[in-house]
Amino acid sequence: MNADVNPTDIHRAIVQALDPSKRPVRLDWGRRQSQLQDVLVPQHIDITEGLCTGIDGTVTCLSARPDLPQAALMGRPVSVQLVTDRGKLHPINGIVTNVRMGHSDGGLTCVQLTVRDVLTILEQRVNHRVFRAMSLPNTLETLIREWRGRSPTLARSFDFELLIDRAQYPVREQTRQAGESDAAFIRRLCRFAGIFWFIRAGKPDGADSDTPVHTLVFCDNAMLLPQSPAGTVPYHHGAAVKDSDSITLLATARSLVPGGVRRASGDYKTGKIDVAEFDTLIDQGEAGNDLAALLMDRTIDSPHAGDSRDDHARLAKARILAHEHRAECVHGASDVRNLPPGTWLTPSGHPEMDTREPEQRQHIVVNLRHQGTNNFPKALGERAQALFAASRWTFDALPASEDGQSRYENTFICVRRGVPLTPAFDPSVDFPPVEPFSAWVVAGKDEAVHCDAYGRIKVQIPGLHPDDHAHAQGAGTSGTERDSAWVRCLTPWAGPNYGVDMLPRAGMEVLIGHLGGDPDKMIILGTVHGGPNMPATFSGMGSLPGNKHISGIKTQEIKGQGHNQLRLDDTSGQISSQLASTHAHSQINLGYLTHPREEGRGTPRGEGLEARSDAHVTLRSGMAMLLSAWQRLKASGGQLAREDYVQLMQDSLDLFKSLGDYAAQHQGVPMDTQAQEALASTIKGWPDQPGEVKGDPAAQAAIGITAPAGISLATPKAVATYAGANVDTVAQKHVQVTSGERINLQAGGGLSFFAHQDGISAIANQGKLRLQSQADDTLIDSAKNIHWTAVDGKLVGVAKEIVLMTPDGSYIKLAGGNVEVGGPGAFISKTAGHQWEGPASMGADLPKFDQGALGRVPKLVRDLDRGGGVGGYQGEVHKATGEVLPGQTDGGGKLAPLASNRFVGMVARFFKQPK
Secondary structure, three states: OOOOOOHHHHHHHHHHHOOHHHOOEEEEOHHHHHHHOOOOEEEEEEEEEEOOOEEEEEEEEEEOOOOOOHHHOOOOEEEEEEEOOOOOEEEEEEEEEEEEEEEEOOOOEEEEEEEEOHHHHHHHOEEEEEEEEEOHHHHHHHHHHHHHHHOHHHHHHEEEEEEOOHHHOOOEEEEEEEEEEHHHHHHHHHHHHOOEEEEEEOOOOOOOOOOOOEEEEEEOOHHHOOEEEEEEEEEOOOOOOOOOOOEEEEEEEEOOOOOEEEEEEEEOOOOEEEEEEEEOOOOOHHHHHHHHHHOOEEEEOOOOOOOOHHHHHHHHHHHHHHHHHHHEEEEEEEOOOOOOOOOEEEEEOOOOHHHOOHHHHOEEEEEEEEEEEOOOOHHHHHHHHHHHHHOOOOOOOOOOOOOOOOEEEEEEEEEEEOEOOOOOOOHHHHOOOOOOEEEEEEOOOOOOOOOOOOOOEEEEOOOOOHHHHHHHOOOOOOOOHHHOOOEEEOOOOEEOOEEOOOOOOOOOEEEEEEHHHOOOOEEEEEEEOEOOEOOOOHHHOOOOOOOOOEEEEEOOOOOOOOOEEEEEEOOOOOOEEEEEEOHHHEEEEEEEEEOOOEOOEOOEEEEEEEEEOOOOOOOOOOOOEEEEOOOOHHHOOOOOOOHHHHHHHHHHHHHHHHHHHHHHHOOOOOOOOHHHHHHHHHHHOOOOOOOOOOOOHHHHOOEEEEOOOOOOOOOOOOOOOOOOOOOOOOOOOOOOOOOOOOOOOOOOOOOOOOOOOOOOOOOOOOOOOOOOOOOOOOOOOOOOOOOOOOOOOOOOOOOOEEEEEOOOOOEEEEEOOEEEEEOOOOOOOOOOOOOOOOOOOOOOOOOOOOOOOOOEOOEOOOOOOOOOOOOOOEEEEEEOOOOEEEEEOOOOOEOOOEOOOOOOOEEEEEEOOOO
8 A cells, every 4th residue: 555645535535436426437236236336436437339239348446345256246237327417327237247356455456347238148158949930020039038037137137129020020930049149149130130239228118127227129120219318419629618518529431332232042942043133322422333333242042041032132122231331420439428329319510410401410329439437536546547557457548527537438430310220141150150960850640751742851950958949839849840840851863753752751860951051941961870770671681781782772661560672782793683572572683693691691592583572473565575585695685686586486487388388289278377477577577776666566565485495384273375366386396285184176167187297196095086077078088098997896887878989880879778789890799698588777866966156245345545444335346248237335345246156257346436
């Protein structure tokens, strides 16, 4: 302590300094005022407050208590009160966030307080959360009310007010706080929407409070801001005598800004780009306008940046207003203590401003810095300065006041009233850094896949705190489809109704990215395996790393145990692929076939191609179908390569025709070769190159089966073949037909046998041999002998008339009960004797040949063009004679039966009668 200073005088000076009525700078602690008003005396203030910045101030105090408990001051609401030239108190309200003890000389201690507003304080509250289906005003209200509800200190210390047009702000499906502070989150939302904010002392309604309260104000219309308490403020320059606080500096400033903005945002629902363009209304001078036209602000926003085209245009308008806000301002200095930001004043007495229209002289304060010292006695002031110097605290020099003790000055920035106050928004600065993160796919109750028409799904972000989502009944942490907005999925290929679509299912872990760096524009980059979602076990066997050479796609049956899979096995020397479904164990296997692998090993079971199923298998073709075992190594040749097959068909046709012609020349029935020739021509005419068309494609719809080593058909049941035309069977060697029981041959138009050589053998080893001609003659011709033998029985011939003759005229005739023997030569009878007796006869039964109807019923099986039922069609039956029989099909597709006693050729045509 300085020996020249009397301790009693110092104490008296301190007591006088603590008298609130003598201090131009005061502290008001509200409910704690009685406890703290004599403990801390402000000596110096340096406080900055402004639009979109808040309050950040340092209050340097003196205290007679070196043991001052710092914790007792932390978080306390406090009002720094400035006595105006009219004797009123102008408050600057905030919350103490830092208490720093300085040097002490044994009697006095210096203390430095940091005072900030609630939004600045909440820079330290970092969070992740999701707001579902809320507009921006609702999001602000929800978050700020949570602050007040969770902290009694904040509830007493601040309130909020929304001076905004709610109708401008649409409901957003999702607004996400992405690892940023509450303060940064709110600032981002406001900057994006074009809303400015500031701090105002007191409650929103202006009511009194026993606690220093400040109000966080959000505003989107500068014309809603009130007039400053200072009203019209005189401008004094230099050392002019003043009778009130005044402005001492007004200096206008202009900044070059872009001449326009262009914002483009894609809309995936329409596939179009929304573009909004605005030019500035500011005149920046000839050269300035020229440069501004070049300095265009063109940005591609994140997709669907606005809720609609109009909303996107509003956001683009906010960008140009932010530039116009920067274009012009006024820098000022004054000793006027009641110029709070967010209010407007009117300077008077300024030589340039006084020439303007009255409304052009009104200016809104957007930023203000207070600097001031209290009116301590000289000795106490010097002692305070010594303590500050010892604490290494320095302050800017201030102009002396009239009393020579207290000093106060502020510097401020203001803009003309009517100039937009819209804050700037820069995605590269204002968006928080967002990295890919994991999320869980969610769905509705009892749903495995939840999506919309665009293939979007819902996710839950793990780690969110349930308390933060209680306001929305848990939406965000519920584990249901309510936890997020629809999220698009990245896919390797996406075209109009084609592409690769594999929707993630509930419970899968997905990796989330962000379009344009926007936390709200999430996109699913892919899925990842983990403990609950281990890699696929193809065919339900094996695992990694043992089966590391197997890759592919395996799905899972919804609410079941089955699966589908595309398995690709790249095991060295044993590569294969499989398309399979566990339903009926249906598979198509290609390559080196093995049983399912375990630990990389699988038992071989074949090679090549296998198509199998425990259920039905169908091969269906609308044109040619070729089943060939002729080798084409390494897929050489065309798809329908069939040279060997065509040659075999030609060999068949040649043999068929040659023997048929020979038979016709030797009283045999000529062969009908037309059908086989047409079939051979059809197969030969199949296209050899893709896209090649030869005639009617429907006429090419034939099946060819060929193999160099033979073709075998076997079944324990029946084999049925049918041809609407001919069935031609040709063999270079033998046609051998064997039956364990009967062989039945029926023909509607004749049965012909012709053997070129080696004869014809018909033997009934057991049972009768019966040859009948039921409606015509029976002819048996032989170039040589005819031998009839009945080994153990009789040779019986029965007819109404029997004639035996020789070419020379000899004959025996049995008819009418008579026996007539004749001839040009002698009648010679060589027997051991003869006996002539009276008349006698023998009975004999002639066979009876029944006649049955051979009527046929034309039937429409299916309409290949229309489908549907087969009733009600018109029908025409064209006979070979040229006769046409009309009719109409019944419900089963049948026409009326056709009566006939023999098989005849006919053609049936069916058609719908046009309405």
